[in-house]
Amino acid sequence: MSRSNAGIAVTANENRKPGIGARMNTFWKLVWSYRLSYLFIAPFVICFTLFIFIPVLLAALLSFTYFNALEPYRFVGWQNYLYLMSQDLIFLKNALPNTIKFALAVGPGGYIASFILAWLIAQLPNYSRTLYALVFYSPSLAAGAAMTVIWLPLLSGDRIGHLNNFLLNLGVIEKPVLWVTDPKLLMGSMITLTLWSSMGVGFLAQLAGVLGVNRELYEAGRIDGIKSRLQEIWYITIPSMKPQMLFSAVMAIVGAFKAGEIGQSLSGQFPTPQYSGHVLMSHIQDYGDVRFEMGYASAISVFLLVMMFMANKFSHKLFGSRGDE
Numbered sequence: 314m315s316r317s318n319a320g321i322a323v324t325a326n327e328n329r330k331p332g333i334g335a336r337m338n339t340f341w342k343l344v345w346s347y348r349l350s351y352l353f354i355a356p357f358v359i360c361f362t363l364f365i366f367i368p369v370l371l372a373a374l375l376s377f378t379y380f381n382a383l384e385p386y387r388f389v390g391w392q393n394y395l396y397l398m399s400q401d402l403i404f405l406k407n408a409l410p411n412t413i414k415f416a417l418a419v420g421p422g423g424y425i426a427s428f429i430l431a432w433l434i435a436q437l438p439n440y441s442r443t444l445y446a447l448v449f450y451s452p453s454l455a456a457g458a459a460m461t462v463i464w465l466p467l468l469s470g471d472r473i474g475h476l477n478n479f480l481l482n483l484g485v486i487e488k489p490v491l492w493v494t495d496p497k498l499l500m501g502s503m504i505t506l507t508l509w510s511s512m513g514v515g516f517l518a519q520l521a522g523v524l525g526v527n528r529e530l531y532e533a534g535r536i537d538g539i540k541s542r543l544q545e546i547w548y549i550t551i552p553s554m555k556p557q558m559l560f561s562a563v564m565a566i567v568g569a570f571k572a573g574e575i576g577q578s579l580s581g582q583f584p585t586p587q588y589s590g591h592v593l594m595s596h597i598q599d600y601g602d603v604r605f606e607m608g609y610a611s612a613i614s615v616f617l618l619v620m621m622f623m624a625n626k627f628s629h630k631l632f633g634s635r636g637d638e
Contacts, residue, residue, distance in 0.1 A: 369618065372611045372614050372615060372618075373611070373615055375607060375608055375611040376393055376394070376608060376609075376611040376612035376614070376615050377389065377390060377391070377393070377608070378608040379392075379393075379606075379608045379609075380606075380607040380608040381605050381606060381607065382605045382607050383605070386608065389608070393608055393609050393611075393612035394612055394616075396609070397609070397612055397613065397616065403588060403591065403596065404596060404613070406588075407588035407589075407591045408588075408591050408592060408593050408595065408596040409593070411500065411588075411589070411590065411591055411592050412570070412592040412593045412617075412620075414500065415500065415503065415504060415507075415569065415572065415592055416566075416569040416570055416624075418504045418508075419504055419507045419508060419511065419565075419568070419569040419572070420565045420566055420568075420569035420624075421565075422504075422508055423507070423508050423511030423512075423515075423565055423568075423569075424515070424561060424562060424565040426508065426511070426512075427511065427512055427515055427516040427519055427561060427565075428519050428558070428561075430449055430512065430516065431516060431519040431520040431522075431523050432523050432546065432550070434446055434449075434520060435520060435523040435524050446517070446520060449512045449516065450512055450513070450516060450517060452509055452510045452512065453510050453511070453512055453513035453514075453516075460506075460578055460579075464506055464579070465579070468492040468493050468502055468579065469492075470489055470490065470491040470492060470493065470494055470495075471489055472489050474489065474492075476490075476492065477489040477490060477492075493579040493580045493581075494580050494582075494586055495586070496585075496586045496587040496589035497589070499576060499579065499580060499585060499586065499589045499590045500576075500589060500590060502579055503572075503575045503576050503579065503590055506575060506579070507568075507569075507572060507575060511565070511568065513564065513568070514564055515560065515561035515562075515564035515565055515568075516561070518557045518560045518561050518564075519554070519557055519558065519561050521557060522553075522554030522556070522557030522558065523550060523554060525553075525554065525557075526549065526550055526553045526554060527553070530549050530553065531545055531549060534548065534549050555632045556632075558632045559628060559629065559631075559632035562628040562631070562632060563625055563628055566621060566624045566625060566628065567621065570593070570594075570617060570620065570621050570624070571594060572592065572594065573592050573593070573594020573595045573597070573598060574594070574595075575590070576589075576590025576591065576592070576595065577590070577595065583595075583598075583599075584599065593613060593616070593617045593620075594617070596613055597610050597613045597614055597617070600613065
């Protein structure tokens, strides 16, 4: 073989891609080199797989079946979704509109309120700041107990209900108001209670975000022409705490969509009077726990999951960066 042909052969061998076996060996060597890192993330991966990925996957598969928890499941294709979007009148007239109304009032409302409170508390001295943060955070810790101890006596529909008694003594109303059993008032009571208890982890995240803003940025902003606190918030505070605002937005969305037992806890009825407090979580509970139509309940769950995913994507568009997508 001539020297030129030998050079061509060597070049061709060098440019030849390694076989599948060689690439797999390289891959496993790379995996083994990071074995300690995988050990640290193993608890999260295992928990995520067992408690999130597998249940969501099973719910998605079950949504294409008829399953009553007693008989073997039967594949029905898209029938559950077709019935949900075209024939389920309770879903179309009550559960879906009530969920959207409740989520829009509680999600953005609680989110804005938590940011305003977090900013106001951040202006206080250290001791007062800790005290006020604890006061506003504590309702989210004891929401269940507060339902029995505070809200049910407060919103009771007779004369001894605290709110009715107060308004009757003032002469604002002439007879007791059925705050939690009147279909026209139940949703308002649900929204009020949820907003009261919405200062949870998202509120603490926003407080940490406000406190974590570099104070030198405010001094530089004043030099550049910022003249008011509102301009400081818009041009410095919010852009500097986008990760915390994104986390708080996701928590607000999840909390707004997953709420379902508030209406029945307040009214003491399931379903709520004239389905006025019936949301998607209530609809899932109705078909899953009461009627045992697990396949249809799974279809509603998948629909709710898609709504939450779209809302979270919208939050990422507002507060996320390219690395968060």
